[in-house]
Every structure is written in structure tokens, then in C-alpha cells.
Amino acid sequence: MKRIHLWVTFPDGVRLPAGDMLCEDPDKRGRISGEFRYHPQYLGHPKAFSLDPVSLPLGVNPFACDRPCGVHGVFEDSLPDDWGRNLLVRKAGLQRREWTIPNLLLALGSNGLGALSYTQEDMPELVRADSNLISLKNLLNIALRYDDGEPIPDAEMTMLFQAASSPGGARPKALVADENGGQWMVKFPSRRDRLNMVAIEAATMALARQAGLHVSETKMLPCAKRKVLLIKRFDIQRLDTGGSGRRHMISMQTLLCAEGVYRFGYHDLFEIIRKYSAQPEIDIPYLFSQMAFNALIGNTDDHLKNFTMIHDDHGYFLSSAYDLMPDTTDRREHVLYFNGNYIAPGSDALKQIGKMEKVPGASGIVDRVRESMMKWQSLFESFAVPKADIARLAWGIERRLEK
Numbered sequence: 001m002k003r004i005h006l007w008v009t010f011p012d013g014v015r016l017p018a019g020d021m022l023c024e025d026p027d028k029r030g031r032i033s034g035e036f037r038y039h040p041q042y043l044g045h046p047k048a049f050s051l052d053p054v055s056l057p058l059g060v061n062p063f064a065c066d067r068p069c070g071v072h073g074v075f076e077d078s079l080p081d082d083w084g085r086n087l088l089v090r091k092a093g094l095q096r097r098e099w100t101i102p103n104l105l106l107a108l109g110s111n112g113l114g115a116l117s118y119t120q121e122d123m124p125e126l127v128r129a130d131s132n133l134i135s136l137k138n139l140l141n142i143a144l145r146y147d148d149g150e151p152i153p154d155a156e157m158t159m160l161f162q163a164a165s166s167p168g169g170a171r172p173k174a175l176v177a178d179e180n181g182g183q184w185m186v187k188f189p190s191r192r193d194r195l196n197m198v199a200i201e202a203a204t205m206a207l208a209r210q211a212g213l214h215v216s217e218t219k220m221l222p223c224a225k226r227k228v229l230l231i232k233r234f235d236i237q238r239l240d241t242g243g244s245g246r247r248h249m250i251s252m253q254t255l256l257c258a259e260g261v262y263r264f265g266y267h268d269l270f271e272i273i274r275k276y277s278a279q280p281e282i283d284i285p286y287l288f289s290q291m292a293f294n295a296l297i298g299n300t301d302d303h304l305k306n307f308t309m310i311h312d313d314h315g316y317f318l319s320s321a322y323d324l325m326p327d328t329t330d331r332r333e334h335v336l337y338f339n340g341n342y343i344a345p346g347s348d349a350l351k352q353i354g355k356m357e358k359v360p361g362a363s364g365i366v367d368r369v370r371e372s373m374m375k376w377q378s379l380f381e382s383f384a385v386p387k388a389d390i391a392r393l394a395w396g397i398e399r400r401l402e403k
Helices: 082-092 101-108 133-147 154-163 197-210 266-276 280-297 347-356 362-373 376-382 387-402
Strands: 002-009 015-023 034-038 063-065 116-119 173-177 183-187 218-223 226-232 236-238 244-246 248-251 308-312 315-318 333-338 341-343
Touching (some): 002 101, 101 116, 133 154, 133 226, 197 226, 197 280, 197 362, 266 308, 280 315, 280 333, 280 347, 280 387, 333 347, 362 387, 376 387
Antiparallel strands (some): 173 183, 236 244, 248 308, 333 341
């Protein structure tokens, strides 16, 4: 049996033991029995909140986990994508039979995004991004070589271990700090890219901001004859003392208890916001704007991990939009359905969905988003997206805008 202590860092920097996870050893089929119990000190704190309002309401009783990995979804949300998990496996020196979610959480420690940390001992130190913008060139070089499967010396792997962490996707990433202490996620290019994915994502994020979406601050910087994309972290709360607090994060996948190949739509996200958001009057129009943008730009990879709610002193609310990209693979069908249809609706149908969801000003939102996207090609050109890439994307985007 493995006991894992869970710690939470509040936005004001205060850290408390949040609870304990108990995880049995895997059975012959690899299933793990587990449970979570809140810590009495946490339950007695005036700022205590449910780490998962659906599955883990505040209370003294233990919560058994019915997932095969033995860990509730909100804790698995702390882990990075497959690229980052491979790094954790190597960092911890795990054998194949030890590649379990509990072991990965212990390897992660306090290195992840969000407010949660994991340890088998005392309170861990809160890890900040040690890598800075000056070290980006080295990080890019190491990440590209690792992504290619090349053997990497231990000293360079340590540098990658300290920087690598991400909330989603499957591309090389790192966490870095700028000269003012600002915390950023960096997305690197991959040698397997057929398109200039960094420039396309930077342009798409700018287009989304122009369309009125709530998106994080982004920068595209030159790095070793390539470009990298910096995205401001939304889980960090800068403090006047010079330190930082954290905001807790939980994915829509966890809130909807979605497992495996799921069937959910944007309606389900609206329902979660209505039930759990502290500011539904703001979040519902925000989500509708993002839904309209995803439909019109062709962001078909709109899976539930790409929608997150974060918690501060006022409660849960929808995070900034992230991982916004046009359809670069001719996929056409979205992961989430629109009123039962996985093919994106046109402007008129989007307005009807907005009416069904009782979104205030839905028609105006769709018109604003669509109008702001009409000159997308010139915006993409300003971000140095190659003409060949724009031509490849044009048919799909223009077809959606004309619907």
C-alpha cells in the first residue's frame, strides 16, 4: 500500500495539508484500489473548498475511487501529457510495472500546474520555474533531441526535468520565468511538424483575443533559428511580497466524470458552469464565445481536457482559453458535439444553440466572432505563417465562415 500526502497552496501563498490518498498495489490486471480523505486541518480552515465539487465534496469520510488507476480524476489532472509523463518515468527511474498514476504523482511532487503537490513525507517546497528565457535555446535543443529519441546525458535531462510540465497536448513544452518573475509555459516546435505549428497557434490565439475570447497573454520569440510560443500561466497568483500563490485547476473531463471514449457536447459544459461556477453570468457568454470560435476556426481537437475551471477566493470559474488551433489534419468532426452533431454548425445554427442555452446576446456574440475572423489570413501572415500553410488551412476555415 502507498500513502500519498496531498498539499494545497492557496492564492495568498498559504500551504496546508489537504488530505491523504491510500493506494493499494496493482492486482494481476493492473487495477489499483484507492481512496482519498480530507485532512482535518484543511477541513477546519476558513478557506477550505472542495477539490472536486462533483466527486469530492468537503467531509470527514473517505472517498473510494472507482477508477482503475486508483486515483480520482482531479489528481490525475495534475499530471502532464504523454510527453511530460515519459519524462517523469525517466526522472523517477520507474520500471515498466511501476508506471502507475500514484508513482507519477510522487515523481511530479510540486512540479505541476495548479495548486496541488504530492509527497510521502513532509511539506514539499513549492517549485518555481528555475529556467529562464536565456536558457530557452538550450531547452529547445534538448527537447528536440529527446523528441527524436536521441540519448540525452544526465546533466541535460536534469535541466529538462526541472522545466518540463504541461496541462495538455502532446508537444514538447517547458515552464520558464522571465526577468520580472513572470511564469510562462513554452511550446517548442517538433521536427515532425508538417506545418509551422508554433506560428499557427500564436496567430490563432491572437485571432481569438481579437474575437473577444478570454485568452492568456502570449509571445512568439525567435530561438536558435526557430520560433517558440510563450503562454502566460493562469494558475499563478503574483503577491506583493514578491512570492506567489496558486490557483487550483480541475478539467471538464474530471467534472463530467468522462472516461475512455466519451460522448459529450458543449451543452454539458454549459450545465457544469451553471451548477458550479461562482460567476455563471460571465462564464456562460465566455464559453459560448469559445464554442463559436472553435466552430468557425475549425478547432476540432476541442476535448474536455482543453476546458478547465480554476478556483480562487471567490469560487470556481472558467479559465482562459488555451490550445486553440485550426483543423490541421482534415479531421472535420469535433470531439465535442454541437446540439448532437459533431460537424460544426454555421453562424445561424450557432445562434440557435445560443438561444437554446439562454446565452444573453448570443446572436451578437456570433456576429462579433465571425466578423473579427474575416481577415484571418492577413493576421496569420503578420505572424509569419508560411503561405503554403495558410493555403492549406484556407479551404476549411473559409468554408466554415461561409456557412
